[in-house]
Amino acid sequence: MKPAPFKYIAATSLAHALALKSEHGDEAKFLAGGQSLMPTMNFRLARPTVLIDINGIDEVSGVDLSETGPTCIGAMTRYRTLERDARLAAAFPLIREALPEIAHPQIRNRGTLGGNLCHADPASEMPALAVALRARLKIQSSTQRRWIAASDFFLGALTTDLQPDEMLTTIELPPLGPRTGSCFMEIARRRGDFAIAGVAAMVTLDDDDTCIGARLVFCGVGEMPVDASDATDLFKGEAISDKAIRDVAALAQNMIDPGGSVHASADYQRHVAGVLTERALTTAHQRARDGQ
Amino acid sequence: MDNDLHDIALTVNGAAYNGRVESRLLLSDFLRHDLKLAGTHVGCEHGVCGACTVLLDGEPVRSCLMLAVQANGHAISTIEGLASPAGDYTPLQQAMHDHHGLQCGYCTPGILMTMTAFLDEHASPSEDEVREALSGNLCRCTGYQNIVDAVMTAASRMRG
Known part of the structure; x- marks a missing residue:
């Protein structure tokens, strides 16, 4: 229950951190909030030989909110900072709604958005939100920078597209269209536990209340976030009805492949996912109509 | 190494x-x-x-x-x-004592630190807010009710 020995280096700048990662590659891990990495190190499931602490780097922290353009969130921004950002909450109600579901206040005081996305836990909320919000992720190495869509970033359980010399530095969120309502819901055995199933739903209406776009992304029911937005094609060009919501939920249930666990069988996870989908879509639709 | x-x-x-x-x-x-x-x-x-x-x-x-x-x-x-050098309890510690907010006491230090910070930010919390703030601290003895009562009492006493 104690970490194996490693060499600790506190990076003094982004360039310093990237140079260290380039030098040490897979042997090294970035230490962000540490709320996932430290438990795995305590259990010795992870045994990095070099730990590059990036907590002292201000360049990759903070929220840059734009009224018209994309909003940029530094990868080292802690959940607590996001939770306390009223403007961010107003711009992205989905984030405001999901944050209290993430672990506990003590964990959110340390945990970071970027660290969470790079850990890529299948049951984690933020990867699903990043996909639902069509986030773009800025990836940097000491020699290159590139952008990747969140939907292409997650490759499997605890697996991302990050290369050994790379760091996720910025999460960019495009602005939501007008008359977009969203809702995040999850069911967990205990408050703060990983979800048996969770869903992020978004609905965009035109002036006649006709659906012109919808998003539906699950967490906890597959190896990575499951984008079941195609199920919402049923809504397109229609005024959303209760029956259509039930039909979309039934379709979505067939698009997920939950693994089941001691806490919940796969059938139960699928059932919960269906119920949550109906509720979340109903709420998102209501919010879109009410202009929330 | x-x-x-x-x-x-x-x-x-x-x-x-x-x-x-x-x-x-x-x-x-x-x-x-x-x-x-x-x-x-x-x-x-x-x-x-x-x-x-x-x-x-x-x-x-x-x-x-x-x-x-x-x-x-x-x-x-x-x-x-938490306690003063003379040994005087903080209002939260005193309320935990008064309400029997601990039995074996193993979880108590973590709970006191969590809720001390919580009360700094929330002068008039609701019981739901207290339970939410407590959600990251496991207690296997008390069933939490006496801890919640203690935090509510401490908040009330601190408001004066």
């Missing part, structure tokens, strides 16, 4: 400490073994139980999920720093 040692300087309950720690030393173990502040309890060592909660620059964090070396330059508060 040779021990990877680092010099650190931090304050704990207002007192300055300088020390040399191995990089893999957890903050919880640094407090308990090096500083002999064994009031911070260690339960699960993977961030679930909350017994090891301390304040890092005033904010509750899991000391089992931080390295001691990461506390360099920061201010840590532990259970030992």
Whole structure:
């Protein structure tokens, strides 16, 4: 229950951190909030030989909110900072709604958005939100920078597209269209536990209340976030009805492949996912109509 | 591998400490073994139980999920720093005593640190808010009701 020995280096700048990662590659891990990495190190499931602490780097922290353009969130921004950002909450109600579901206040005081996305836990909320919000992720190495869509970033359980010399530095969120309502819901055995199933739903209406776009992304029911937005094609060009919501939920249930666990069988996870989908879509639709 | 040692300087309950720690030393173990502040309890060592909660620059964090070396330059508060030097309880400690908010007491240091920070920010909390704030601290004895009662009483007494 104690970490194996490693060499600790506190990076003094982004360039310093990237140079260290380039030098040490897979042997090294970035230490962000540490709320996932430290438990795995305590259990010795992870045994990095070099730990590059990036907590002292201000360049990759903070929220840059734009009224018209994309909003940029530094990868080292802690959940607590996001939770306390009223403007961010107003711009992205989905984030405001999901944050209290993430672990506990003590964990959110340390945990970071970027660290969470790079850990890529299948049951984690933020990867699903990043996909639902069509986030773009800025990836940097000491020699290159590139952008990747969140939907292409997650490759499997605890697996991302990050290369050994790379760091996720910025999460960019495009602005939501007008008359977009969203809702995040999850069911967990205990408050703060990983979800048996969770869903992020978004609905965009035109002036006649006709659906012109919808998003539906699950967490906890597959190896990575499951984008079941195609199920919402049923809504397109229609005024959303209760029956259509039930039909979309039934379709979505067939698009997920939950693994089941001691806490919940796969059938139960699928059932919960269906119920949550109906509720979340109903709420998102209501919010879109009410202009929330 | 040779021990990877680092010099650190931090304050704990207002007192300055300088020390040399191995990089893999957890903050919880640094407090308990090096500083002999064994009031911070260690339960699960993977961030679930909350017994090891301390304040890092005033904010509750899991000391089992931080390295001691990461506390360099920061201010840590532990259970030992709550009561006055003369031994007078804080309103929260007194309320926990009055309401029998503990039985075996193992989880209590983490709960006191968590809820001390919570009361700093929430002068008039609802019972739901108290339970939400408590959700990251496991207690297997009390059933939580007396802890919730204690926090509500402490908040009321602190409002005066």
